Amino acid sequence: MHAALRTRFCEVVGVELPIVQTGMGWVSGARLTAATSAAGGFGILAAATMTRDQLAESIDEVKARTDRPFGVNVRGDQPDIDSRIALMVERNVRLASFAGAPRREVIDRLKTAGIFTMPTIGARRHAEKMQQWGVDAVIAQGHEGGGHTGPIPTSILLPQVCAAVDIPVLGAGGFRDGRGLVAALAYGAAGIAMGTRFLLTAESTVPENVKQIYLATDERQTVVTTAIDGAPQRVIETAMVRTLERSTALGRLVGAAKQALAFQRATGARLADLVREALAMKRSQELSWAQVLMAANAPMMTKASMVDGRPEIGILPTGQVAGVIGDLPAVAEVLRAIVAEAEETLARLEGR
Numbered sequence: 001m002h003a004a005l006r007t008r009f010c011e012v013v014g015v016e017l018p019i020v021q022t023g024m025g026w027v028s029g030a031r032l033t034a035a036t037s038a039a040g041g042f043g044i045l046a047a048a049t050m051t052r053d054q055l056a057e058s059i060d061e062v063k064a065r066t067d068r069p070f071g072v073n074v075r076g077d078q079p080d081i082d083s084r085i086a087l088m089v090e091r092n093v094r095l096a097s098f099a100g101a102p103r104r105e106v107i108d109r110l111k112t113a114g115i116f117t118m119p120t121i122g123a124r125r126h127a128e129k130m131q132q133w134g135v136d137a138v139i140a141q142g143h144e145g146g147g148h149t150g151p152i153p154t155s156i157l158l159p160q161v162c163a164a165v166d167i168p169v170l171g172a173g174g175f176r177d178g179r180g181l182v183a184a185l186a187y188g189a190a191g192i193a194m195g196t197r198f199l200l201t202a203e204s205t206v207p208e209n210v211k212q213i214y215l216a217t218d219e220r221q222t223v224v225t226t227a228i229d230g231a232p233q234r235v236i237e238t239a240m241v242r243t244l245e246r247s248t249a250l251g252r253l254v255g256a257a258k259q260a261l262a263f264q265r266a267t268g269a270r271l272a273d274l275v276r277e278a279l280a281m282k283r284s285q286e287l288s289w290a291q292v293l294m295a296a297n298a299p300m301m302t303k304a305s306m307v308d309g310r311p312e313i314g315i316l317p318t319g320q321v322a323g324v325i326g327d328l329p330a331v332a333e334v335l336r337a338i339v340a341e342a343e344e345t346l347a348r349l350e351g352r
């Protein structure tokens with residue numbers, strides 16, 4: 001392999017390729033994560049949408065499928081975060097990434113436990129703050145990225161962040177191929193982190209009818225909306241999303257309340273647990289009760305499409321890059337093609 005592809009991230013984390021499969025709620029399960037790590041990339045389990053017991057099962061499944069390192073995506077404000085960290089230590093998980101902003105005490109606890117930390121940031125000042133907190137690496141995600149996303153495009157954010165901090169930076173938002181990997185390295189990054197490309201693979205468990213919607217989406221058919229949980233989130237612009245955007249705040253609230261109750265009935269979740277989680281969310285993020293209800297309901301809207309295959313009632317988080325992805329290859333093939341194209345690109349640039 002070309003020496004340029006063996007980056008600081010590879011050395012710090014102990015991985016062959018500088019390519020991360022990110023933790024996508026309801027999408028990055030054991031099968032996808034294990035396939036990525038087994039093929040030489042770095043897979044991350046999406047645990048923000050798992051109970052602690054589901055996380056334990058998923059970690060065991062990844063370990064049964066591969067002995068390579070992998071990570072877990074956590075939410076710093078989960079009420080049982082201490083027990084999750086203990087589990088990660090016990091099962092020797094290499095790294096934690098974060099859904100949303102991390103909390104300093106959670107970073108400190110993970111570091112003390114010997115687990116690498118890698119938050120996602122969307123602005124230079126956040127990267128600087130994370131470096132001060134002592135994290136091991138950051139993912140700099142540009143506006144074109146999937147799910148919750150910031151306002152600055154990758155082409156501006158990534159070189160800015162790479163110039164501002166000394167820790168390894170991974171570029172995210174819009175990456176899918178080997179030319180993109182070389183471009184990220186040229187900006188000063190230590191690799192790339194991709195969501196949507198991995199969502200659209202053979203090992204991703206997203207239902208076939210939903211994968212077909214992603215494949216049919218062009219780069220103008222995604223939208224960044226705050227109508228789902230109050231924070232800007234990039235999703236496919238479906239009829240459901242247009243309805244949400246048109247409805248009044250009260251209408252959205254009533255819809256969210258109805259869905260939250262239906263979820264509680266369907267899953268048998270204890271109301272006390274939901275209330276405890278909502279209270280923790282309200283305290284840590286200073287949200288209004290309306291925002292709490294919407295935010296508590298949002299994961300269920302993602303589950304409806306990504307697990308249950310019902311895009312008419314759910315949301316489809318995506319990067320804009322879905323518009324230029326038209327196939328569903330195996331994960332190992334995605335990684336092999338990226339490395340091959342990166343090597344060709346480097347040889348071309350070197351005039352070979």
Ligand SMILES: Cc1cc2nc3c(=O)[nH]c(=O)nc-3n(C[C@H](O)[C@H](O)[C@H](O)COP(=O)(O)O)c2cc1C
Pocket residue numbers: 022023024025026027046048049073097098099100120141144145146147148172173174175193194195196197199316317318319320321
């Ligand atoms: C379906 C979906 C679900 C996501 N869920 C999460 C999540 O639970 N936690 C998180 O940190 N990021 C989440 N993200 C963001 C991704 O991890 C990643 O940062 C983003 O997709 C990168 O942009 P790209 O799609 O252009 O590669 C999600 C993205 C998608 C597409």
